[in-house]
Amino acid sequence: MSDATLFEQVKDEANRVDPYPLFARLRETPVSRQSDGTYVAATHAAIGSLLHDPRISSETLPPADRPKTGNPISDWIVKPIRDRITDTHRPFIFRDPPDHDALRKAVMHEFTQERVQLLRERSHVLVDEILDKHAGSTSFDIVDDLAYPLPVTIICELLGIPTEDEPQFHGWATQLATALEPDTMADTEKRSENSRTFETISEYMTGLIKEKRRHPKDDMLSGLAVDGVPGIPRMGDYDLIATSILMLVAGHETTVNLIANAMLALMRHPVEFARLRDDPFLAPRLIEEVQRYDPPVQFRTRRALADIPMGDVTIPEGADVILLLASGNRDPAVFTDPDRFDPDRGGIRHLGFGGGLHYCVGAPLARFEAEVALTALARRLDNPRLQADPPPYRPGSALRGPKHLRLSVDGIRKA
Amino acid sequence: MSQDHPSHGRPAHDHLVVVGASLAGLRGAEAARKAGFTGRITVVGAEPHRPYDRPPLSKQVLTGGVAPGATTLPNLEPLDAEWRLGSAAAGLDRSGRAVILESGERIAYDRLLIATGARARPWPDAAEGRLGGVHTLRSRDDAAALRASLATKPGRVLVIGGGFIGCEVAAACRDLDLPVTLVESGSTVLERVLGSHLGSVVAALHAARGVDLRFGAKVEALEDDGTGHVVRARLADGRTIATTCVVVALGAVRNTGWLHGSGLAFDDGGVECDADGHVLDTDGRPDRTIAAAGDVARFPHPLYDGRRVALEHWGHAVAQGAHAGRLLAGHSIARAYAEVPAFWSSQGGITLKMVGLTEGADALVIAQGDPKTGRFLALYGRAGRCVAAVSFDSVRWLPAYAAMVAEGAPFPPIRGAVDQGRLTVLPPGFPKEDER
């Protein structure tokens, strides 16, 4: 056993398959100091309290610092300006009020129920198309074949990104999502790589936004790009770019884990899979239970703006605070028999979508995408079995999920 | 011993009577069932309706979004109760352990939950109060009558009283594009609850939406034109307001009249309870067969140094109702009822939510946000401790402040919050006692 702190072990890829025993040990101290000076909140109560604490900031990214090029004009004039722009126009997941509230309000104004309803209907079509395409297969990778393409198509259609451009985002999104991994942010090299990707994707978005201004369509980017509505703050270009990148990345990197984690849980609990096939309306409860039991976003980082007393521990001003959402979700003080996967537990107040001001914007999309996907899989997959248990995992510890989830099936039934 | 643990050896004919088919009564009966009470339950209600939800009555019901009869409360536990609706309790015979209905019928009880709530304080002149077009707003039937009246586009509506009901009615009138005047004797709206500092913030919102606000004014008389329908209001300064629709929003009186002769301690402000929720007799002794909950129960609140309060809050009716139900079911009560008071109001598109009690507060800070933007959080202090907090469209911060109120944290409690301006301690501006 290494002497690494518990949270270092959480980040260690060796523990990706099952970090939950580590969480149980972390919960023994509701808020614990790690050797690097970060604080980890691991109980439901501590996390819930910090999510709503006014002294907790989301402005956690270190200041931008692009690599020097050796060209003095670039290094001493352009770079500081661009670094400053980057710092002041972070995506709103990394912003506090009042800026956060204004940006989010503009997004929510475009995130209409009508658009969500249309996309829900659209996802039925997409899922059926995907399964039809694999009709003759006896093997099906939940991640590559369904859990990844579905949310990506939906987020692109919501934003108004041409489908043919999508493939180039795959690598970019994966790269940018590492901004949520503490080790990336602590590593100058990795941060630089992140900045470069951000610039590349920004260039693409700048072009697309220009196009939306010229020829607005009925999509979210057009709505955000053209002149605003009274009472709805209009975004500047830099904020608009950062916001659209945020949503694009979130749409690529989270729901894939929800669908995959759900399917993994169902394969490990075949009784529940059979129930879902017989009663598709189990899905909403089942999805909330997956969000509790094995959530796609396992933790988020915040920063303390002042000393925050938490029982025996005081989080000092300036400290990074890890809110270990996935651990709070297994807190026996809140959930009876918390390590049991049980869609019938009532009144689940899970932390899977976060809470407070930064509650997941895309939660409604995640819910219906997972519902449509899981009910179709339950209906159409004939005798699915895991090819590998545990499946291989992607490297991320904050955004955690299988890299592949390959199933053997006797067949894929008609819709 | 058996009195402390009535659940042991409970006779099968054990009978819980709930007086008040109200939110508190319903949640109380459900809690008793949930706590294992298997005897009979009878719910007595003065109105002919099942327990219904009241908050929408001063909001969506008035604007027509929700039908007045549609707010019947969901049952959350199988009750298997007998409902005696439309039969008000008229008396309580404690020595005979019976509730006496208006009809004279006696309903014997073994355990009794008093949840008779409150009624709208009537217009002081009864004859004027009976004029056509003069409304109060408390019950479902009140709301149906006022809704019907507003739907006829009655011209200028006059709201008397700038409390929450008055403000919500005025806001609903503007939603319906009806002209409305609000007359309040104090210096602004919501002065007693929020103080004049934040009351003025709400007043500015209503003024901006076109409500004609008259502060420091008093309606002296409501006058008809001989047909028995109100046509104008006469103010103390002699001016008149032409109106055919008046809403008297002067607060509530507790429904305790039926307790005359019961030997219990009560007045218009509620029936006295001990910290557990048992009612007290006039000698201050608890009657352990009877509990009270909701608007009608006045009890010593542990968070406020045992000050006796009777709270007209939705959440309080739920929580204290459930507490009383468990108490009567014989559940051992680990500690006294100590829920942090909490309520909400939405008016004119903004939502304010409050935790704690502002009574006696001597200081106020804007802890986050800015009243100018309409989104902010304010905190009230009393003698150096946090006693209440209110959020204006900023509810997601409120749980943190609720915790400070529950702990009685030092005031002002925090610095370094996001979106926090300078923490300037302000006088909240509560009216002096003799002006209340």
Add this chain to the structure above:
Amino acid sequence: MPDPNPDRIGPSPSPDFSRAAGGLRVSVDLNRCQAYAQCCYAAPDHFVLHGAEALHYDPAPTAAARDAIERARVACPVQAILVEDAGNGRP
């Protein structure tokens, strides 16, 4: 006289407008509600936010809304939506 057969309704039943056959009863604990608006996406015909935080809801949805209401109920992050679903045999 007490009702000899104390079913659910005593001697003075009121007409119950609140529920079409098999319909639902809904109430939201608005102290608890933090305007996450998940219900508004799950059941847009029955839950609407006015302004930033004022939730208006349909207290008496018909049986046809059962699935949408159930989606809204389970999605609520603070579990503030209370439903009585007589048609489904569960309060």
